[in-house]
Amino acid sequence: MNPEELLELQQWKDQLTADPYRSYLYSYPHKTAYRDLEPKLPLQELWRNEPAESFFLYMHIPFCGARCGFCNLFTLPDKRADVHEQYVDALERQAKQWAPYVGHKPFARFAIGGGTPTLLAPKQLSRLFDIAEGTMGFDPQKASISVETSPETITSERLGILKQRRVDRVSMGIQSFVEAEAAAIYRPQQPDEVERALELLQKFDFPLLNLDLIYGLPGQTVSSWLYSLERALAHNPGELFIYPLYTREHTIVKPDTIRQLGTDLRLECYRAARELLHSRGYRQYSMRRFAKESPITGKDILSYSCQEEGMVGLGCGARSYTRSVHYASRYGVSRKATESILADYVATEHYNTADYGFILSEDEQKLRFVVKAILHQEGLDAAAYLERFGVRLQEDQPQLRRLTDGGLAVEHEGVLRLTEEGMAYSDSIGDWLISPEVRERMESYVLS
Secondary structure, eight states, X not given: OOHHHHHHHHHHHHHHHHXXXXXXXXXXXXXXXXXXXXXXXXXXXXXXTOOOSSEEEEEEEOEESSOOTXXXXXXXXXXXXXXXXXXXXXXXXHHHHHHHHHTTSOEEEEEEEEXXXXXXXXXXXXXXXXXXXXXXXXXXXSSEEEEEEOGGGOOHHHHHHHHHTTOOEEEEEEEOSOHHHHHHTTOOOOHHHHHHHHHHHHHHTOSEEEEEEEESOTTOOHHHHHHHHHXXXXXXXXXXXXXXXXXXXXXXXXXXXXXXXXXXXXXXXXXXXXXXXXXXXXXXXXXXXXXXXXXOOSOOOOOOOTTOOSEEEESTTOEEEOSSEEEESOOOOSHHHHHHHHHHHHHOSOOOEEEEEEEOOHXXXXXXXXXXXXXXXXXXXXXXXXXXXXXXXXXXXXXGHHHHHTTSEEEETTEEEEOHHHHHTHHHHHHHHSOHHHHHHHHTOOOO
């Protein structure tokens, strides 16, 4: 590499690492790249030739007790039992219409997310499993089951339902064990309530307990962050997700709030957490996910691709992924927009077309494959890329050389993996990989 090329590489890396948290690419293409599909796509045709060997069933429950200051998800603070019941009625109606289209492949995973699914009354929570098994043909013996929850919704009755339904993984968002930090992100949460919920969860002995924490909160220090992490570790979770704080103009906590804090401690917090978690026997699987050995469930679980194709998303706000089309309901964050989208969903009689989403060209399918693989510890397998697309990875995606030349990735036995430094900058690497078309659509999206 000549001096000019070295200078260009260093300038590229400096730009990439200057803003580690420029974008959280939790799916590709991002939902803000979705647009109206014209003409509407019949689901029967869309799913008939989906090549995934098994599917992922996801149910979205968009209700929560309160909207946290960092949240830009499709959720609505609403505790009314009648609203919840009407929503589950609509989800069941949708499931009955979708079942004939997706019943030709088994489900390897089932997840209920939100919002906060355990905000539902026990009767409605139990109905979700009835819909999965009785309507969608889901077999709990052959699939892993995950449910999201929050401390204030944890009760013995609800946990009893999850245990009876053979839930493998319970995930609880805590974010911080420090009351002042939780209050700074508008999260009405008492440390005693968190401890109560965790103690009750441990009595039910689910195979896998996941806890979510956030670093970079207003008023947080590296020491207070490690205190929260230690409190979480005291309950011996099998898995921890650690998230950097993200803010947007439409979230309650604004970007200006973070800028006014002065020094950005997020990268320092991340590195301190990584060191602590490694010392406690946790393996890093992505920038966010740390876990111990896989739990023993006693199930014969079917395999499922990490590419997350064949995702069957039921409920308002759920996304569905086939290989060539991603689709969902419209996206909103404000209360007015969310209420309007939810009202349309509940009033809908027929759910048999995809009318809002993204059609993936072959180039976008390739980028999705790259993004989904390289941002995880498993890495990007050149042989799998060749088998999938019929072209060699190095020739088809020459931009990836920058990652290895810049010390952010290393290639070993045909698999490209991020280095420890590269893992720390996963969010900026993911943002760098976005195609011009997707970036343009994301930047032109007007969020209500």
